[in-house]
Amino acid sequence: xxxxxxxxxxQEGVTxxxxxxxxxxxxxxxxxxxxxxxxxxxxxxxxxxxxxxxxQANQPAVxxxxxxxxxxxxxxxxxxxxxxxxxxxxxxxxxxxxxxxxALLMLAIPRLLPGEGWPAALQLLYTLAxxxxxxxxxxxxxxxxxxxxxxxxxxxxxxxxxxxxxGLSLWMFGAEGARTQPLLDEVWELGGVRVNGQALCVVAAxxxxxxxxxxxxxxxxxGKALRATAIHRFxxxxxxxxxxxxxxxxxxxAALIGALSGALIAPVTTLYYDSGFIISLKGxxxxxxxxxxxxxxxxxxxxAVGLIESYSTFWASAYKEVIVFTLILPIxxxxxxxxxxxxxxxx
Amino acid sequence: MFxxxxxxxxxxxxxxxxxxxxxxxxxVGVVTSSTGPIALVGIPQxxxxxxxxxxxxxxxxxxxxxxDASDPTASVTAVKKLINEDKVDALIGPSGxxxxxxxxxxxxxxxxxxxxxxxxxxxxxxMNEQKKWVFKTTQNDDxxxxxxxxxxxxxxxxxxxxxxxxxxxxxxWLKVFNDLATKAGLKLAAAERFNRQDTTVTAQAxxxxxxxxxxxxxxxxxxxxVLPQTSLRDAGYRGQIYQTHGAALPDFxxxxxxxxxxxxxxxxxxxxxxxxxxxxxxxKVAAGYVAEYEKKNGSKPATFGANVYDxxxxxxxxxxxxxxxxxxxxxxxxxxxxxxxxxxxxxxxTQGVYNMTAEDHSGFDERGRVLVTVKNxxxxxxx
Numbered sequence: 001x002x003x004x005x006x007x008x009x010x011q012e013g014v015t016x017x018x019x020x021x022x023x024x025x026x027x028x029x030x031x032x033x034x035x036x037x038x039x040x041x042x043x044x045x046x047x048x049x050x051x052x053x054x055x056q057a058n059q060p061a062v063x064x065x066x067x068x069x070x071x072x073x074x075x076x077x078x079x080x081x082x083x084x085x086x087x088x089x090x091x092x093x094x095x096x097x098x099x100x101x102x103a104l105l106m107l108a109i110p111r112l113l114p115g116e117g118w119p120a121a122l123q124l125l126y127t128l129a130x131x132x133x134x135x136x137x138x139x140x141x142x143x144x145x146x147x148x149x150x151x152x153x154x155x156x157x158x159x160x161x162x163x164x165x166x167g168l169s170l171w172m173f174g175a176e177g178a179r180t181q182p183l184l185d186e187v188w189e190l191g192g193v194r195v196n197g198q199a200l201c202v203v204a205a206x207x208x209x210x211x212x213x214x215x216x217x218x219x220x221x222x223g224k225a226l227r228a229t230a231i232h233r234f235x236x237x238x239x240x241x242x243x244x245x246x247x248x249x250x251x252x253x254a255a256l257i258g259a260l261s262g263a264l265i266a267p268v269t270t271l272y273y274d275s276g277f278i279i280s281l282k283g284x285x286x287x288x289x290x291x292x293x294x295x296x297x298x299x300x301x302x303x304a305v306g307l308i309e310s311y312s313t314f315w316a317s318a319y320k321e322v323i324v325f326t327l328i329l330p331i332x333x334x335x336x337x338x339x340x341x342x343x344x345x346x347x
Numbered sequence: 348m349f350x351x352x353x354x355x356x357x358x359x360x361x362x363x364x365x366x367x368x369x370x371x372x373x374x375v376g377v378v379t380s381s382t383g384p385i386a387l388v389g390i391p392q393x394x395x396x397x398x399x400x401x402x403x404x405x406x407x408x409x410x411x412x413x414x415d416a417s418d419p420t421a422s423v424t425a426v427k428k429l430i431n432e433d434k435v436d437a438l439i440g441p442s443g444x445x446x447x448x449x450x451x452x453x454x455x456x457x458x459x460x461x462x463x464x465x466x467x468x469x470x471x472x473x474m475n476e477q478k479k480w481v482f483k484t485t486q487n488d489d490x491x492x493x494x495x496x497x498x499x500x501x502x503x504x505x506x507x508x509x510x511x512x513x514x515x516x517x518x519x520w521l522k523v524f525n526d527l528a529t530k531a532g533l534k535l536a537a538a539e540r541f542n543r544q545d546t547t548v549t550a551q552a553x554x555x556x557x558x559x560x561x562x563x564x565x566x567x568x569x570x571x572x573v574l575p576q577t578s579l580r581d582a583g584y585r586g587q588i589y590q591t592h593g594a595a596l597p598d599f600x601x602x603x604x605x606x607x608x609x610x611x612x613x614x615x616x617x618x619x620x621x622x623x624x625x626x627x628x629x630x631k632v633a634a635g636y637v638a639e640y641e642k643k644n645g646s647k648p649a650t651f652g653a654n655v656y657d658x659x660x661x662x663x664x665x666x667x668x669x670x671x672x673x674x675x676x677x678x679x680x681x682x683x684x685x686x687x688x689x690x691x692x693x694x695x696x697t698q699g700v701y702n703m704t705a706e707d708h709s710g711f712d713e714r715g716r717v718l719v720t721v722k723n724x725x726x727x728x729x730x
Contacts, residue, residue, distance in 0.1 A: 005553050008582075012549045019546075167382070175387035176598045177570045194581075269546040270574050270602055274384070278544045313550035318513055318540040 017306020018206035023283025024302040026254040032230035042276030043165040048262025053178035058116040064107040071099035135255030136248035169273035177270035372407040376429030378440035383417025391652030399659035422446040464654030471708040494613035508560040512567035520566035536560035552578035568593040596649040615698035628695040653697040
């Protein structure tokens, strides 16, 4: 291995690591606020990539049907709850109609204006607008009714949702892979090594997102409300912060970032209907480094996963996954020895 | 609830009808992996079931299709169900090599002929008491590999690199290909592995490119075969790249674009049907299948589907002889069916010409493959 190869592998590792870091951040966020381990995070990645690919291939975005289905289902569930006078039932309001109208719009737009001719930024915007609302919709349908349940119940629901979404993905997108046009198709030569434009895009987008997230949590009221909920759910509720609202917001952020990650890596790799899971699993390994509570440690852990993955592939490609996932063992051991007390029964 | 109340009285009647119908016809069980990791193989196979012959020699044929979600355990469950409950006379499937290996024992114990549309030659080789019930409807890897080795040797290639999927497909290819290549005087320079879901194969590509072999062979089933090739080009490798018949599907061109230009692979002639000379024995059958499939599904079939279609052709050719030995649904019929399939000679099918013998249950010769290259974004027959 010479310096040039080492640099290329490093570039590769940082690019994957940046994506894993974004997903790790989402997992930490969702876990601290709602106690849900967001296993279906990877599905948002797949959705993002597939929607971009569908737009560029000038096919209608089938995903809009899922959005419509979820919006209608949510309205139906809420109407049923109101009808039965459930104690926790919220009155039907403008939000229900807004979700449905939004889904219908998403369905209509690519039909009226073929997505092929759109600039990449517009395609990205459409993709995000299509997928972000799925977060709160899925939260309302799957996690809100059991928000107070034991963490294990939440975990099992998350796994069930993941399995259901993978099945739906196969049905919607088919078994074939998809690949999209790069946002930045340039390659620079820097002192004899090639720097890939798309890789720069990924790293830059990750950096910007991390800064934005930091600003959101530090400066905005809704961000502070999320932090308060993460620190103490009941205490935050007493201060007038709705845990349901916090749940919806975190899921929206998770869906948004997931979809963005998908759109970012779709040009450098072929994604399949079930590719998202393995990507988010590596983000999860990163998040575990941060104990599922620390954002900086989670992001750094994810970056390390990307780099280790890249270099270990070079030396022993057949054992790549084994090496990456074995890493989690010493980390868990170290954490459980370092922490010394048990938190999981707090719920 | 309402539906339930409505349907309940009808169930015995339906069962009676089904039972009456079952006695009169031949039943064939089909197991495919139309969901799960190898769905891209299973889906064209599932879609092909509707195109299989429905009547042979005055006997109606009923197909019972089950999905195994790419899971070998589920394949075994499905096959047992088809044998014990549906009392099938023959089986087609499953889609994956490990799945097929898992079910052979059960098909053989029940004495049901099994058509395996899978890649690995291990389902019929070495021939034994169990495998004599299995017939393989794909070209053996060595048939395809020999074509590639011959081509490399003719071009004066000395060293080759290998990037394969980390599954039985990649394993078997490396083994079969390396044996043939070593005999032809080619040297393996680097062998790398990758997983279907990997988002990057750059590290493997860099490693292969850094040893710079004369040619590189990529062995992966379906569209995952694209990524190693584009990564190799990105890593600055300029040599000839070879692919296996696993890459022989329309999506390979769509996903690969300019970077797969000039790839050489060996596959069934279905891929370049319009360029095959009219007197080729397989052309008419394959063209008929492609047209029928396209009419029904709106897209061209991947060759995986043709492997199931060929099973239908073999059934059609062997059922008349088997009917003389016994009624459908009896062990005598199934055993005679097996014997009849083994006797099939010079049967033109979509992928090649079948000549079954007691030893060779795949039955293809070199008419079962052609060398194909990618030229101007199209599959082109290599002359």
